[in-house]
Amino acid sequence: MKQLACLIEVTPESGSLGRTALNFAEACAEQGIGLWIFFYGEGVYTAYTGCITPTGEPDVRASWARLVERADVTCVACVTAAERRGITAAHVIPGMRLGGLGEWTDAMARVDRVVQFR
Numbered sequence: 323m324k325q326l327a328c329l330i331e332v333t334p335e336s337g338s339l340g341r342t343a344l345n346f347a348e349a350c351a352e353q354g355i356g357l358w359i360f361f362y363g364e365g366v367y368t369a370y371t372g373c374i375t376p377t378g379e380p381d382v383r384a385s386w387a388r389l390v391e392r393a394d395v396t397c398v399a400c401v402t403a404a405e406r407r408g409i410t411a412a413h414v415i416p417g418m419r420l421g422g423l424g425e426w427t428d429a430m431a432r433v434d435r436v437v438q439f440r
Contacts, residue, residue: 323394324355324434325356325433326355326433327357327358327359327426327429327430327436328346328359328437328438328439329360329365329426329440330362331361331363331365331440332365333367334367336364339439340368340382340439341380344386346437346439347359347395357394358396358429358433359395359397359398360425360429361397361399362426365399365403366400366403366407367407368386370383370404370413370415371413372409383415387415387416390417397415398418398425399420399421400421400423402422404420
């Protein structure tokens with residue numbers, strides 16, 4: 323199985339790029355590509371359960387929560403970036419977790435390709 327690592331540094335609310343990252347990840351998963359996704363910087367807000375989606379707008383976090391339920395998808399939010407923003411492990415979408423840059427480095431060494439959304 324092909325493996326892909328994604329570095330996501332944008333929030334779901336940061337225009338179309340956050341939604342594009344999700345669409346890309348969903349398309350890869352549908353094609354049977356294993357995903358290792360790392361949320362970094364402002365991207366950690368994607369994993370944060372404390373954000374509320376305004377009425378009438380698509381709930382991107384709910385879509386990420388469905389995606390992470392797949393066995394071939396791993397989602398990790400940078401623990402340092404999360405802590406700087408007041409996000410703890412208790413505030414992370416179920417199925418996602420906090421982790422360090424060392425894990426990201428290891429993932430990049432194991433995958434076939436790396437994609438960044440910034």
